[in-house]
Amino acid sequence: MDRDNIFNNIDDLPAEQLFEYIIQGIVTLPELRQTGQLDASKRRVIEKLLKDREKEEEEFWEQCIENNTISAFSDYIEKYPNGIFKLEAKNKISHLEDDNAWNNAQDQNTILSFTQYLGMYPNGKFTLEAKNKIKELEENGFEIGEIKKNPKEFPADKIRYYLSNGQLSKEDLLQKNIPEEVIHKLLKNESTPDFVLGSTPASIPDGFTEVYFWGIRGSGKTTALSAVLSTANKNGLLEIAQGPGYNYMLQLQNLFYDKISTLPAGTPSDKTQYLPFILKKSNERNARSVSLIELSGEIFQCFLYKNASKPLPTKQHEETFNTLIKYLNGPNRKMHFFFVDYDRGNDADQDSYRQSHYLNAAATFFNDSQYNIFGKSTDAIYIVLTKSDLMPQSEFTKREQVKEYLNSSNYLGFVNSLRDKCKKHSINGGRILGLPFSLGTVYFEEICDFNSETAENIIDILMRRIDPKGNSILDVFNK
Numbered sequence: 173m174d175r176d177n178i179f180n181n182i183d184d185l186p187a188e189q190l191f192e193y194i195i196q197g198i199v200t201l202p203e204l205r206q207t208g209q210l211d212a213s214k215r216r217v218i219e220k221l222l223k224d225r226e227k228e229e230e231e232f233w234e235q236c237i238e239n240n241t242i243s244a245f246s247d248y249i250e251k252y253p254n255g256i257f258k259l260e261a262k263n264k265i266s267h268l269e270d271d272n273a274w275n276n277a278q279d280q281n282t283i284l285s286f287t288q289y290l291g292m293y294p295n296g297k298f299t300l301e302a303k304n305k306i307k308e309l310e311e312n313g314f315e316i317g318e319i320k321k322n323p324k325e326f327p328a329d330k331i332r333y334y335l336s337n338g339q340l341s342k343e344d345l346l347q348k349n350i351p352e353e354v355i356h357k358l359l360k361n362e363s364t365p366d367f368v369l370g371s372t373p374a375s376i377p378d379g380f381t382e383v384y385f386w387g388i389r390g391s392g393k394t395t396a397l398s399a400v401l402s403t404a405n406k407n408g409l410l411e412i413a414q415g416p417g418y419n420y421m422l423q424l425q426n427l428f429y430d431k432i433s434t435l436p437a438g439t440p441s442d443k444t445q446y447l448p449f450i451l452k453k454s455n456e457r458n459a460r461s462v463s464l465i466e467l468s469g470e471i472f473q474c475f476l477y478k479n480a481s482k483p484l485p486t487k488q489h490e491e492t493f494n495t496l497i498k499y500l501n502g503p504n505r506k507m508h509f510f511f512v513d514y515d516r517g518n519d520a521d522q523d524s525y526r527q528s529h530y531l532n533a534a535a536t537f538f539n540d541s542q543y544n545i546f547g548k549s550t551d552a553i554y555i556v557l558t559k560s561d562l563m564p565q566s567e568f569t570k571r572e573q574v575k576e577y578l579n580s581s582n583y584l585g586f587v588n589s590l591r592d593k594c595k596k597h598s599i600n601g602g603r604i605l606g607l608p609f610s611l612g613t614v615y616f617e618e619i620c621d622f623n624s625e626t627a628e629n630i631i632d633i634l635m636r637r638i639d640p641k642g643n644s645i646l647d648v649f650n651k
């Protein structure tokens with residue numbers, strides 16, 4: 173029945189019928205009333221029916237909200253095509269469809285699946301995420317390609333991640349000559365224990381040679397020391413004193429116990445450490461007593477401040493600096509090893525200083541006559557270029573490469589300044605000696621196939637340049 177028919181027959185049509193036309197959206201109650209034909213009792217019946225229906229619809233809607241599914245909202249629209257919540261229901265459906273499409277895309281987690289999602293929902297709830305995912309997957313795709321070419325140079329966490337999601341396989345690694353034991357170690361994902369550092373003593377006992385390890389943070393002092401101590405220990409040359417750095421020395425000595433070992437993830441706190449030990453061949457009567465001082469990397473920051481005549485930034489810096497000056501002014505014979513980090517190169521750090529800035533600051537400071545750093549008590553100065561395993565393959569020997577590297581403009585000022593000191597005080601016959609140093613082959617910045625060769629060189633230097641004596645530093649500490 174059309175509208176006109178209805179309006180012409182209001183009197184004959186029962187209330188239930190008129191109610192039906194209203195809910196079908198053909199006419200409205202106010203329109204019926206306007207004709208003046210709708211009597212009051214019929215009107216009340218229709219109003220009651222409408223009210224009941226509204227209540228029923230609201231209850232149905234609440235149930236839909238509770239179920240929160242596409243089918244529930246579709247049922248609502250079917251049942252109440254002109255319902256109060258029609259728009260809301262349509263909205264809910266499109267959101268839920270968007271969620272489903274997104275979940276599907278995520279389940280597949282491919283560039284294709286996220287692109288398809290974007291095709292369906294160019295302005296969807298997850299458009300930004302989908303774009304980011306595509307970018308990430310594209311980058312991963314690029315990265316995994318690079319990793320497969322040269323896995324050794326990528327960090328262990330990355331390799332483990334791609335192994336776990338199947339983008340990289342053990343065979344890929346074996347094919348690139350990563351040894352089976354190294355892969356095994358990688359998968360074990362061991363962490364090295366934190367170092368137990370000793371307190372820094374106020375003074376160093378007289379009568380024994382002092383060996384200084386200098387280098388900015390991360391230059392490889394601790395691991396080099398560890399290589400030296402563990403190699404000397406394996407060769408039966410080492411006895412450590414029960415002095416302030418005893419626990420630290422024990423840890424260092426054990427780091428390279430296995431040929432394939434996990435490297436420490438850098439030394440978190442680097443307070444100056446004092447490590448007393450002796451080196452002695454089994455057939456020797458006398459021993460070489462070594463007071464090894466691993467200087468805090470902070471000392472190089474101190475030099476920057478001192479050169480600029482600025483007060484040191486923290487109490488800790490002041491302590492580091494004052495301790496060093498006090499040690500250096502003592503009467504003991506001294507040897508100095510300066511560590512230059514090949515891996516760090518000359519990139520700026522977060523304070524925008526480069527390794528060459530720090531080393532040059534040291535050189536400038538060494539020229540300060542007030543402190544007279546390398547005076548008569550210095551026997552030898554070496555520059556150790558650490559992480560030399562990372563140097564490119566070359567027809568030249570490692571030593572020749574080191575010489576060339578140190579003569580490059582970045583470090584020339586520093587090297588020349590040390591050379592001047594050597595000439596002035598007749599140290600090393602006026603020459604400056606550069607040594608390569610490496611732990612062996614380092615995989616994934618974390619696992620080391622230890623090679624003692626360069627550590628042996630340092631031990632050899634200490635054995636040759638320190639005189640064995642009847643009294644020993646063990647007498648001072650191991651009472």
Ligand SMILES: Nc1nc2c(ncn2[C@@H]2O[C@H](COP(=O)(O)OP(=O)(O)O)[C@@H](O)[C@H]2O)c(=O)[nH]1
Binds near residue numbers: 435611614
């Ligand atoms: N590739 C390579 N990495 C090294 C070598 N020696 C040290 N490293 C890494 O360099 C980082 C810093 O070494 P560390 O000895 O703690 O430096 P420190 O702050 O001077 O004591 C560590 O993460 C080591 O794994 C090496 O010979 N080769």
Ligand SMILES: [Mg+2]
Binds near residue numbers: 393394395439442
């Ligand atoms: Mg360290």
